[in-house]
Amino acid sequence: QQPVQSPQAVILREGEDAVINCSSSKALYSVHWYRQKHGEAPVFLMILLKGGEQKGHDKISASFNEKKQQSSLYLTASQLSYSGTYFCGTEKAAGNKLTFGGGTRVLVKP
Amino acid sequence: GAVVSQHPSWVICKSGTSVKIECRSLDFQATTMFWYRQFPKQSLMLMATSNEGSKATYEQGVEKDKFLINHASLTLSTLTVTSAHPEDSSFYICSAHRGGGPYEQYFGPGTRLTVT
Numbered sequence: 398q399q400p401v402q403s404p405q406a407v408i409l410r411e412g413e414d415a416v417i418n419c420s421s422s423k424a425l426y427s428v429h430w431y432r433q434k435h436g437e438a439p440v441f442l443m444i445l446l447k448g449g450e451q452k453g454h455d456k457i458s459a460s461f462n463e464k465k466q467q468s469s470l471y472l473t474a475s476q477l478s479y480s481g482t483y484f485c486g487t488e489k490a491a492g493n494k495l496t497f498g499g500g501t502r503v504l505v506k507p
Numbered sequence: 508g509a510v511v512s513q514h515p516s517w518v519i520c521k522s523g524t525s526v527k528i529e530c531r532s533l534d535f536q537a538t539t540m541f542w543y544r545q546f547p548k549q550s551l552m553l554m555a556t557s558n559e560g561s562k563a564t565y566e567q568g569v570e571k572d573k574f575l576i577n578h579a580s581l582t583l584s585t586l587t588v589t590s591a592h593p594e595d596s597s598f599y600i601c602s603a604h605r606g607g608g609p610y611e612q613y614f615g616p617g618t619r620l621t622v623t
Contacts, residue, residue: 495553
């Protein structure tokens with residue numbers, strides 16, 4: 398079953414923050430986050446494993462609450478390069494098959 | 508990061524013909540490769556999971572006789588769209604996985620298929 402992402406779209410000014418949520422109705426083993434720019438392949442951002450971990454890369458970080466079966470991606474002090482569509486991919490077990498959410502379109506304006 | 512290539516990057520074919528798309532992992536051995544289909548402004552829909560040397564596992568609703576997948580080596584998987592029709596027009600993306608753990612999937616650049 399496809400995880401639910403919210404919001405569907407967000408418009409930011411450069412330097413502003415945003416949060417993207419990814420919720421599943423099923424227990425999760427891991428959550429993967431990717432960013433895709435128009436006409437290009439998705440680019441890996443990070444993986445979070447069950448255990449309630451948090452991760453960060455530059456000013457993009459994420460958390461995973463396995464009890465709530467949800468993950469959040471935090472865009473801090475957004476840059477123009479952060480524009481794109483963000484997808485979460487969830488894994489129910491260590492079988493490496495991902496089910497992707499509907500995506501969140503992010504537009505960062507100068 | 509690891510590099511995955513796809514060929515061709517775009518193809519236009521006539522209805523009724525078959526099209527083959529190649530997916531290669533260039534600098535690592537991919538135990539598993541995945542094939543996705545993506546419609547404009549929509550999510551990635553998994554079509555099938557391909558393991559080297561064995562038959563692909565297709566997702567529900569995906570016709571295995573129409574979308575033939577072959578994973579002959581640890582660096583190459585192919586998707587053949589047989590008897591293509593205009594409704595098969597889409598963006599097809601492959602990804603490769605090293606296997607053995609919660610590693611990321613490395614995506615290819617995608618192939619834009621247009622069936623006229």
